[in-house]
Amino acid sequence: MRAVTLAQVPGSPEVTEAQVPRPEAGEVLVKVAASSVNGFDLGTVAGYLQGMMEHRFPLIPGKDFAGTVEAVGEGVEGFTVGDAVFGVVTKAHLGTGSMAQYVAVPAAIGIAHRPDGVSVRDAGALGLAGTAAFDGLALLGPLEGRTVLISGATGGVGAIAVQLAVARGARVIATAGSGSESGFVSALTDAEVTVVDYLQDVTAQVRAIAPDGVDAVLHLAGDLAELTALTRDGGAVASALTVPESSEDRKLQAAMIRSNPTADTLSTLAGQVASGSLKVSVNSEFDLERAPEAFAAFGAGTLGKIAITVA
Numbered sequence: 001m002r003a004v005t006l007a008q009v010p011g012s013p014e015v016t017e018a019q020v021p022r023p024e025a026g027e028v029l030v031k032v033a034a035s036s037v038n039g040f041d042l043g044t045v046a047g048y049l050q051g052m053m054e055h056r057f058p059l060i061p062g063k064d065f066a067g068t069v070e071a072v073g074e075g076v077e078g079f080t081v082g083d084a085v086f087g088v089v090t091k092a093h094l095g096t097g098s099m100a101q102y103v104a105v106p107a108a109i110g111i112a113h114r115p116d117g118v119s120v121r122d123a124g125a126l127g128l129a130g131t132a133a134f135d136g137l138a139l140l141g142p143l144e145g146r147t148v149l150i151s152g153a154t155g156g157v158g159a160i161a162v163q164l165a166v167a168r169g170a171r172v173i174a175t176a177g178s179g180s181e182s183g184f185v186s187a188l189t190d191a192e193v194t195v196v197d198y199l200q201d202v203t204a205q206v207r208a209i210a211p212d213g214v215d216a217v218l219h220l221a222g223d224l225a226e227l228t229a230l231t232r233d234g235g236a237v238a239s240a241l242t243v244p245e246s247s248e249d250r251k252l253q254a255a256m257i258r259s260n261p262t263a264d265t266l267s268t269l270a271g272q273v274a275s276g277s278l279k280v281s282v283n284s285e286f287d288l289e290r291a292p293e294a295f296a297a298f299g300a301g302t303l304g305k306i307a308i309t310v311a
Contacts, residue, residue, distance in 0.1 A: 031101065
């Protein structure tokens with residue numbers, strides 16, 4: 001099969017021939033139709049995950065996938081050959097990712113059926129970013145009537161988080177650059193989202209909107225200390241990048257986002273996409289043979305998601 005591979009890390013992704021994986025007991029073999037690039041993938045290529053996860057070479061990167069079930073391993077229930085599925089590769093090691101024509105994934109977690117009304121492209125860009133946004137907001141507690149600051153709103157996670165937070169009744173303040181970035185965020189939902197320019201004085205801008213501080217922060221980019229200082233006492237902070245420092249004197253709830261792509265979460269997100277209440281903002285698409293270009297485009301900065309079409 002054709003696959004994106006790395007001979008070493010740090011390294012440069014190439015498209016080469018690789019062996020088709022065999023589904024072990026409890027696994028599903030998926031014929032991949034679409035994937036996408038995530039920050040996790042760039043971290044893998046840069047070698048940032050060395051020492052944190054086992055690496056198996058030649059290493060195939062990729063977390064998101066959408067496609068059809070090609071085969072099922074022993075003991076698998078709930079999936080049959082031909083089923084339309086999508087999800088997130090959840091194996092404990094790196095090397096057998098989804099940027100390939102086939103991927104074997106655990107059936108117990110990280111995979112769900114793709115409903116009608118969700119395109120293969122959107123499903124292939126939904127799993128990791130959607131789960132991170134869904135689980136990150138859950139760490140902030142009830143959002144109805146609360147003011148939530150979402151930093152890094154133009155990324156794949158941020159774009160979905162803005163929509164989910166608005167749908168849960170939050171008043172959303174989002175950080176983005178001026179011009180096209182601000183327009184991108186404002187167009188994510190019909191509800192009003194207040195955009196502050198992260199290239200200007202973020203503290204002054206947020207204080208002008210919420211003088212007493214925001215109720216919660218979803219940290220996806222920017223200075224965590226500055227954003228935490230903008231949180232009112234008793235508020236909540238969740239970060240996708242580092243472990244926030246809790247503050248007993250300020251009674252802040254602080255947690256790091258650890259995505260858990262259960263079938264329930266994936267199905268909930270896909271259902272919202274199917275109903276039209278949630279959109280997956282795909283900015284550009286590359287076919288598998290051009291996947292190295294997709295990595296370069298992501299590294300240069302992009303709005304929303306970059307999709308990879310495999311078949």
